[in-house]
Structure formats: structure tokens, C-alpha cells
Amino acid sequence: MKDSTCIFCKIANGEIPSSTIYEDEDFRVFLDLGPAARGHALIVPKEHYANIYELEDTLCSRVFLLAKKLALHMTEVLHCDGFNIMQNNGAVAGQTVFHFHLHLIPRYEGDKAGIRWNPGSAKPEELAKLVEMLRVD
Numbered sequence: 001m002k003d004s005t006c007i008f009c010k011i012a013n014g015e016i017p018s019s020t021i022y023e024d025e026d027f028r029v030f031l032d033l034g035p036a037a038r039g040h041a042l043i044v045p046k047e048h049y050a051n052i053y054e055l056e057d058t059l060c061s062r063v064f065l066l067a068k069k070l071a072l073h074m075t076e077v078l079h080c081d082g083f084n085i086m087q088n089n090g091a092v093a094g095q096t097v098f099h100f101h102l103h104l105i106p107r108y109e110g111d112k113a114g115i116r117w118n119p120g121s122a123k124p125e126e127l128a129k130l131v132e133m134l135r136v137d
């Protein structure tokens with residue numbers, strides 16, 4: 001399914017031009033227009049899925065294989081010093097385009113990407129409670 005109001009549907013399906021570095025039947029990978037660091041790219045499925053909760057299982061497993069392949073390739077070509085692979089779901093989590101995408105962010109010593117969070121502190125009783133709630137057997 002495509003969403004006629006969605007910019008990533010249009011880019012992924014070639015209706016809007018993009019700086020594409022990879023394309024297959026199911027995905028387009030293109031450079032981010034507001035890069036966190038040099039070479040920042042987005043893996044975007046051609047079908048519309050708003051987020052990870054909606055993403056179809058086969059594509060979900062393929063997306064990380066593709067991320068690994070491209071991370072290796074980009075690291076070799078760009079000579080970056082590290083790599084972030086990240087994905088936001090929901091506005092509160094930082095998602096601004098509501099069509100699933102995986103960020104591929106090459107990292108360089110001294111870059112200003114600033115991808116981090118303020119660490120809290122985990123209390124043992126809270127950890128135990130969360131394990132009880134979240135454990136999947």
C-alpha cells in the first residue's frame with residue numbers, strides 16, 4: 001500500500017528524485033537532506049508502513065541485513081570511525097516522517113552528530129518489576 005500524502009512513499013517509488021545509493025524491488029536507500037553526519041542515509045521500504053509496529057515481518061528481517069551490507073560498504077568508502085543504526089517510532093521518540101525508515105549514520109571522530117541520551121539510574125526493585133512485566137518466554 002502507498003499513501004498519496006506521504007513524502008517517503010513518493011521518494012521511495014521514484015516520484016520525487018532523491019540521492020539514491022541503493023534500490024531493489026522492496027527498498028530505496030537515499031541520502032538524508034538534513035544529515036547528522038556526512039553520508040547519513042535512510043533505508044525506506046517502497047510500501048507504506050508508518051512504523052516498526054506495522055512493518056511486515058519479511059521486510060523487517062531484510063532491513064537489518066541490508067543495513068549491515070550498507071554499513072560495511074559505507075564504512076569502507078567513507079572511512080568513518082563508527083556507525084549508528086537507529087530508528088524512531090512516534091513523535092515522542094523523535095519520528096518526524098511517519099513512513100518507516102532506518103537511519104544509517106556514519107560517525108567520525110569529533111563530529112557534532114550528538115546522538116545520545118541522559119542516562120537515568122536503574123533501581124534493583126524497578127529492574128525486577130520490569131523483568132516480571134516484560135519477560136518473553
Ligand code: 5GP
Binds near residue numbers: 032034094096097
Ligand atoms: P525521523 O526524524 O522521522 O526519524 O527522520 C526523518 C529524516 O528524514 C530526518 O533525518 C530528515 O532530515 C529526513 N528527511 C525529511 N524529509 C526529507 C526529504 O524530503 N528528503 C530526504 N532525503 N530526507 C528527508
Ligand code: ZN
Binds near residue numbers: 003007008009047
Ligand atoms: Zn509512505
